[in-house]
Amino acid sequence: MVATTVVDVSVIQTNGLTKRYPRVTALDGLTIDIQPGVTGLVGSNGAGKSTLIKILLGLAPATEGTARVLGLESAAEGSAIRAQVGYMPEHDCLPPDVSATEFVVHMAAMSGLPRTAARERTADTLRHVGLYEERYRPMGGYSTGMKQRVKLAQALVHDPKLVLLDEPTNGLDPVGRDEMLGLIRRVHSDFGISVLVTSHLLRELERTSDHIVVIDGGKLLRSQTTASFVEATAALAVEVTDSDAHPDGAAALRSALSAVGIEAVTAPGRQLHLEITDDGVYDKVRDAVVELGLGLVRMERGRHEIAEVFRRGPEAGADPTAEVTSAEVNR
């Protein structure tokens, strides 16, 4: 129902959006059009992500250009936009001596919910983000994962049409990160709320988002669906066992594949990486492995290609969480 009513309307639309500060240009003629769904906004630190959010919420004026959120003009209708949008900041924003319930109820009231509705919505929302008995304890004692959940809950408590999540996985361990990404996915699929999620990590956004927007230096680098990002040049990682006949299974498979016209490269961890040119590749790999009599340990698609977008950015090599495999494949 919710999804059908907003399906034709752009959630966020900017046109030549420019923001100049005395010393830096944070946004430089940015024109984007974001549809309902989960959209990943990718950019290195200082790419202009936070500035964009500020302008969208009507909290900072743009130097040039216009921005519309849910059909409303950011510059003039900030208050109306903020009533229908939830925002989860990147930094800590929770007072330590207040319980999650108390805090989220207050934030719901600040979004205009009457007292009883605020209480009900808080209980619901905290449960949806996975916070149970802990919600009555002061937040000072919470783990990072729990704090992130409360931050997400306060952004969702007034049932917005759109949430802006600024680096929601920051500081989380791998498990917490996965849980948070799953939660973000559910915000759209189960709750029907559109999501704009920022990150400097492409890997995690491509798993969560329908659409990816990459900005760098305040300019649009790319904007396309995640599927087309991934499909463009998908790669396959293959790992096989060794056998008595073939002491180096990976090398044997490589030459076998080469014979059927597939060029594979050796990667650390006894893996082979190869490009998926068409669906026949999977069969050829399977047949080659069977013929050699090796065990197939794994064969999985590496959706690393989005990382190429960042090659020219400063983070490409330094990014500690970019998966090793993807970095290797690109070599």
Next chain:
Amino acid sequence: MSTGTDARIHNIGYRSYSGERLGVSHARRALFTHSLRGSFGLGRSARSKVLPMGLFAIMMAPALVMVAIAAFVGLDELPIEYTSYALFMQPIVGLYIALAAPQMVSLDLRYKVTPLYFSRPIERGDYVAAKYAALSSAIFLFVALPLVIAYVGGLLAELGFADQTKGFAQGLVISVVFSLMHAAIALWVASLTPRRGFGVAAVIGVLTIPYFAVTAIQAVAYDAGSEETLGWIGIFSPGSVIDGIQSAFLGGTSGYPFEEPPTDIAGVALLATAVLVTVACYLLLGRRYRKAGL
């Protein structure tokens, strides 16, 4: 922390909210109530309640004792005037203000809660207005409730009704002036630092150091025989401004040397000072938040 399993058990599906959405005025009121409660430690941890509640109890004690004495000894008026009660208890009131003001604004800055407020429908001006109203009300409750006790007690002790009512009304008036001015000063000072400790120290400093200085200079001036300057000197500290106003306009006894009231013109100047300081601090406070963003 939850696992996938219990998330499924508890998951009854998302319910969207189609109920009423109240506007900015509701949000402003919610912020007001939240801040007012917070200044007495309500809705916060037990530890946060100890100091404000303790000070409140100390603030009430003299009123109770005074009523008890009046009843048993049979005085015909209360030993402390309504209009000078807050000034008589100045150290306690000052300490409370110094705790409450940073509690209201420094914590939001320190824990970066302000971005959450500003990402909601209210504007920055609404935030400032709500916080100012909350601190003014908190200080008013703090200084006026003892007066209520004294008044009720005084009536029960059968002190003169007309006298008591007049004094009580005058006491309420000066409490309002006191609260509005002190709230503006303290809130602005506290908003300058996200560090609560600094905020507390700064507010105490701003309220007390000028007061001591003024009192000392007034004593010197009085010794030099220029009583008419006392009121003018009083302009330079919040406490002596209030003191001058209550003795000039509300029939109270001045706390200046030898209970010398300010001259008429000095009285007007003191009142003007109170208004100007209040407005100036409020505007500065607004300016402080004008640039604050996410």
